[in-house]
Amino acid sequence: MATSPSQTAMPTERSQSSRVLDKAFVWLTGAFAIGVGFVLLAIAFRVGTDALPAIQKFGLSFLTTSRWSVNDEVFGALTQIYGTLVTSFIALLIAVPIGIGVALFLSEDYLPPRIKQPVVFLIELLAAIPSVVYGLWGIFVLIPLLKPFGIWLNTNFGWIPLFSTAPSGPGIYVAGIILSIMILPIIAAISRDSLVAVPAEIRQAAYGLGATRWETIFQVILPAAFSGIVGGIMLALGRAMGETMAVTMVIGNSNSISPSILSQGSTVSSLLANQFAEAGGLQVSSLMYAALILFGLTLVVNVLAEIIVRRFSLKL
Amino acid sequence: MASPEFATALNMKRSSMSPRTLFSSVMTVITFVCAALALIPLVAVLSYVLINGASSFRLSVFTQLPPAPGLTGGGFGNALVGTFLTVGIASLLSIPFGVLAAIFLAEFYRDTKLAETINFLTNVLSGVPSIVIGAFAYAFVVLATGTFSAVAGGFALAVLMLPTIVRTATESLESVPRDFRQAAIGLGATRFQTTVQIVLPAAIPAIITGVMLALARAAGETAPILFTASTSRYWVRSVWEPTATMARLVFDFATAPYKSQQELAWVGSLVLVALVLVTSILSRWIVRKR
């Protein structure tokens, strides 16, 4: 600390109390900062302990059986885990190519900046619309809109197991599509950031060697931005797996596994949304077990995403 | 001099039918289509919410209680109050928590291993599904107090908002120029004085915009509310009883069989979307102005 004349002239008592205050303040903020990490631990711990009775009773068979009977107190979440994975997969299948396409569109110079900025903003807005609003829109607009398409798929391609059931309105494919809409802005935004971060010099070098725009994109820009894009996709996957309301409202919430994406199903999060409020006893514990699985799944995906994104941002 | 190996390089004339040019054109068209495809759902969702919401809109929706099943009229006055209440409780819990943590991360332990670890955990926390946070709040508050309540809902939303607040506040504090701090410290101010009197005031506008966005998002969150605040058909009398919220009401009425309730779900959606839209545009405008 600098010792200016005015400071040495100050009463020492005051500077001492202010030093204590200073220390205390740093400690206080430190406690809260560490508290943020503690919250994460608390979630894992509390959900884990509440799941313990179900873990002890069902063990790993919880993951491999699909019977969910409140009356018999037998619970297995295979249907829901399957539903979570399948809907997320459909969502990625649609959102990844379109999202990267959007990102390329917005990172190249197709649009003048005055138009580009609002478009970027609009696409980010997609991420801000509450999920329950997507669900409402899904029920009254998307489901009726997709039904003829589902029927067409079933009548013409019903021999493929994927389309082997007649669509009844809600279903896994509707959930997948609505999820794809919801994660698209994440993929687009993060991919665009990583594409824009590729140094302009590299692009010029490729053009200077006589590469066309798309040769430059595919052979230089996309490889350089690759890890950032993958990180963004992982984040989006985590979001898709945890997304609750919109999925709950359009998936049909039936406890059955079918290879057909036109059939109804449920996900871990829709199970929690439907049953928690009225649950008791071992059912609560089983729901906590399901929540723990979802927590674990998204944790792995998010940590991977975080590591990939970090590695990437350090490199450029 | 060009060697014959590069014979193709000798023709500089443009040919629109060459495979390379064709490929480029096709790819360009594809990206345009992608951009259009991404904007369609946005336009569709917004216009449906606007049209359906506005067509059933009456001012009395803000002041009346929800209609009993099968009856018409009514509103969601209680849910609006409930949303403000839960979001208010969430703010009280998460804003001081988040801002203090951010001060530590941005001012005192910037660029240290500890700060990096906490930033990492913050990002992981923001990836925890909101329904899992709901389950946590259920165990932590509902089971402990024996009742669904606005406090339980507010607690869940607070956990949900915390990482966003920490992140935006940290970024806002870090963007305050270093000169400010050096000037204050050079004058003999302590770290506490520097932070509270110089850095924080400079960062406040940015923090407020970030917090507003987080609040608007929290108001639309349904999953953590479902089995924490639960719902109610009456006006709020206490923070320790089940409380209606806008998001929950939209969910319930969207899946209800009655037309008048479905209409209220659209109006409720309009209110929620307007809330996020207005805050997003407002915060963007503030950021642009500075």
Added chain:
Amino acid sequence: MASELQSARKTETVFRTENLNIYYGDFLAVRDISIEIPKNKITAFIGPSGCGKSTVLRCFNRLNDLIKSFHLDGKLFYHDQDLYAPEIDPVEVRRQIGMVFQKPNPFPKSIYDNVAFGPRLLGYKGDMDELVERSLKQAALWDDIKDKLKAMGTDLSGGQQQRLCIARAIAVQPDVILMDEPCSALDPISTLKVEDLLQELKEKYTILIVTHNMQQASRASDRTAFFNVEANAKGQRTGYIVEYDRTEVIFQSPKEQATQAYVSGRFG
């Protein structure tokens, strides 16, 4: 067609410009450029910062086309071919006229892939390993890195990176190489290496080089164009060529007062 151009490449004048005016939007950046660039010689562009040396250089391989506001009038001939004629594909132009940039800009790929990038684009059918080796040798980099061709190009030192960029540019065996201050990011030893390299390269290629280093221009080049910049009535600073001649003339007995002042360091 191919034979036509091949014979065209035999003209002794590689570039000829006629009253070239170059604009960024309404801003006239460079005016009235009329010069001829001879084959298999090194031509240097010198002049104060902002006088438009890079702007002119980037016209020769149509790299300025990437800038939306850019346009020009006047004529620019490459071996009697009007380079800005509507039927000319700028991508094809850049394959014949390579470029080395001020800041070394290797791709974040291996050394090998950096050099092989251009030939692969062109669908090169010959022995790629041999071509890569030959290019790296020509760029005087082979001995440094022959054991680590799989290492990232971005992990090399600045001087090595720049030589890698030169190897990358000559791997497609261009007719001309444009260099925009290729040594400004390099230390004196690397700079000398690149200069030696230039002397070897001019046997096969025509080289245009922008430099701020007077000694480099006088040492390494055969021809020198001195650019200057002048503000007009509207306050726009437009560049132009003051004097263009053999390098000895420019440095020892320039006709213009301004050239004399600049090359002797008494400028401004």
